[in-house]
Amino acid sequence: MHISEGVLSGPVLAAGAAVAIAGTAYGLKKLDFEKIPRAAVLSAGFFVASLVHVPIGVSSAHLILNGILGLLLGWAAFPVIAVALMLQAVLFQFGGITTLGVNTVVMAAPAVFCYLVFGKIVAKGGPMGMAGAFACGFFSVLLSGVLVALALFLTEENFFEVAAAVLGAHIVIMITEGVFSVICIEFLRKVQPGMLPGAQ
Amino acid sequence: MIAETFAFGESPVHRLDPRVRVIVGTLFAVVAALADRFDVLGAALGLAALMTLAARLQPLAVLKRLALVNGLVLFLWVVLPFTYNGTPWFHLGPLAAAKEGVRLCAIITLKSNAIVLWSIVFFSTMPVATLGHAMNRLKMPVKLTALLLLTYRYIFVLEAELNQLVRAARIRSFSPGTNLHTYRTYAYLVGMLMVRAAERGERVHQAMVCRGFSGKFYCLDEMEFTFRDAAWGGFLVLVIFFLAIWQWTL
Numbered sequence: 001m002h003i004s005e006g007v008l009s010g011p012v013l014a015a016g017a018a019v020a021i022a023g024t025a026y027g028l029k030k031l032d033f034e035k036i037p038r039a040a041v042l043s044a045g046f047f048v049a050s051l052v053h054v055p056i057g058v059s060s061a062h063l064i065l066n067g068i069l070g071l072l073l074g075w076a077a078f079p080v081i082a083v084a085l086m087l088q089a090v091l092f093q094f095g096g097i098t099t100l101g102v103n104t105v106v107m108a109a110p111a112v113f114c115y116l117v118f119g120k121i122v123a124k125g126g127p128m129g130m131a132g133a134f135a136c137g138f139f140s141v142l143l144s145g146v147l148v149a150l151a152l153f154l155t156e157e158n159f160f161e162v163a164a165a166v167l168g169a170h171i172v173i174m175i176t177e178g179v180f181s182v183i184c185i186e187f188l189r190k191v192q193p194g195m196l197p198g199a200q
Numbered sequence: 201m202i203a204e205t206f207a208f209g210e211s212p213v214h215r216l217d218p219r220v221r222v223i224v225g226t227l228f229a230v231v232a233a234l235a236d237r238f239d240v241l242g243a244a245l246g247l248a249a250l251m252t253l254a255a256r257l258q259p260l261a262v263l264k265r266l267a268l269v270n271g272l273v274l275f276l277w278v279v280l281p282f283t284y285n286g287t288p289w290f291h292l293g294p295l296a297a298a299k300e301g302v303r304l305c306a307i308i309t310l311k312s313n314a315i316v317l318w319s320i321v322f323f324s325t326m327p328v329a330t331l332g333h334a335m336n337r338l339k340m341p342v343k344l345t346a347l348l349l350l351t352y353r354y355i356f357v358l359e360a361e362l363n364q365l366v367r368a369a370r371i372r373s374f375s376p377g378t379n380l381h382t383y384r385t386y387a388y389l390v391g392m393l394m395v396r397a398a399e400r401g402e403r404v405h406q407a408m409v410c411r412g413f414s415g416k417f418y419c420l421d422e423m424e425f426t427f428r429d430a431a432w433g434g435f436l437v438l439v440i441f442f443l444a445i446w447q448w449t450l
Binding site for chain 1: 226230232265269275276284286301313314316324328331341344351353358362377378380382393396400404405408
């Protein structure tokens with residue numbers, strides 16, 4: 001979910017940049033130098049994983065994965081997503097420099113939200129853990145969609161239909177991402193439980 | 201898949217100091233994003249097109265990137281004029297297109313194309329490594345620089361890992377469809393990618409500690425700021441400044 005250059009208004013761009021800088025600064029503070037190589041390689045992993053396209057009916061969508069990213073990285077998700085978006089802007093022209101702040105908030109705020117709200121539930125495991133993992137995938141996409149819609153709507157009230165269309169298009173992706181998160185988290189629980197929150 | 205299409209080349213833009221490019225690129229994007237006049241944005245787009253020529257980029261690759269951006273703009277053109285509350289301008293069957301909606305779409309089209317062209321010219325004409333060093337010189341937090349450079353370093357490695365996993369699945373006759381089997385396969389694939397990434401992250405950290413990493417990230421890139429850079433940088437900043445004055449005071 002990248003908002004392109006040239007669509008949003010000045011105040012929305014400025015607010016997005018301010019929140020993104022605050023979140024990134026806090027995330028960096030929480031991420032000591034020891035952990036940077038690990039966070040960077042995981043970030044690269046997510047960057048690459050988002051190139052995977054999953055078929056949904058006749059169409060396909062690429063994975064967003066910000067819920068899982070939040071679970072694995074916590075507050076560090078903020079700087080990691082900022083960096084990934086910077087790379088996407090430079091390499092592919094997805095998003096851009098003026099929208100970097102808003103796009104970072106759109107992806108990272110739901111990631112951190114999922115970590116704070118569902119992290120402990122996922123750590124418990126069992127059916128509750130699976131429900132938590134589903135909620136994580138579902139709500140991370142839902143919240144991202146809501147934030148995109150909000151950014152559009154605050155720019156221009158007449159963007160309402162556009163915003164609604166963006167949100168509507170993501171309903172199937174929310175469910176897909178939820179199912180995907182359950183399977184992926186259960187896989188990690190079997191293979192490398194140390195990566196999940198609550199371990200260490 | 202991941203390639204730095206515009207990073208290497210022989211042109212006045214490629215020779216410009218990376219720091220100057222980062223500053224000029226950002227300033228222009230901010231001014232253009234805030235502007236809302238047809239004449240100013242038209243001039244901005246013209247200027248960006250001129251710079252694209254000066255940077256001697258592959259025309260086809262540039263057009264491809266523009267097509268991508270304009271796909272989203274096209275979506276706005278389809279929805280916005282007909283849902284905008286304003287004075288009707290023309291009718292298309294039962295739908296009425298509002299004048300203000302069309303105007304807004306036109307503004308956004310000019311803006312997006314101008315900023316994207318300009319960003320290609322000033323940000324994508326250097327390798328990400330150089331961009332990281334330039335940002336480090338411009339006082340970006342050192343942790344963020346380290347994160348950017350290491351992420352960039354490992355995306356290519358993990359892309360190879362992903363391709364390996366996909367190939368392994370294909371050899372076992374995996375063909376994607378809309379079913380649980382496909383989702384499970386992809387979820388395991390991504391999970392495995394994360395496991396490998398985390399393990400590699402540990403190894404990278406240990407290797408860095410072995411070589412004396414003690415929490416400081418050094419950038420050895422000595423960038424040279426010449427008279428040429430000052431002249432071009434100054435000129436471009438002046439042009440952008442003029443665009444801003446044109447937009448807000450003339």
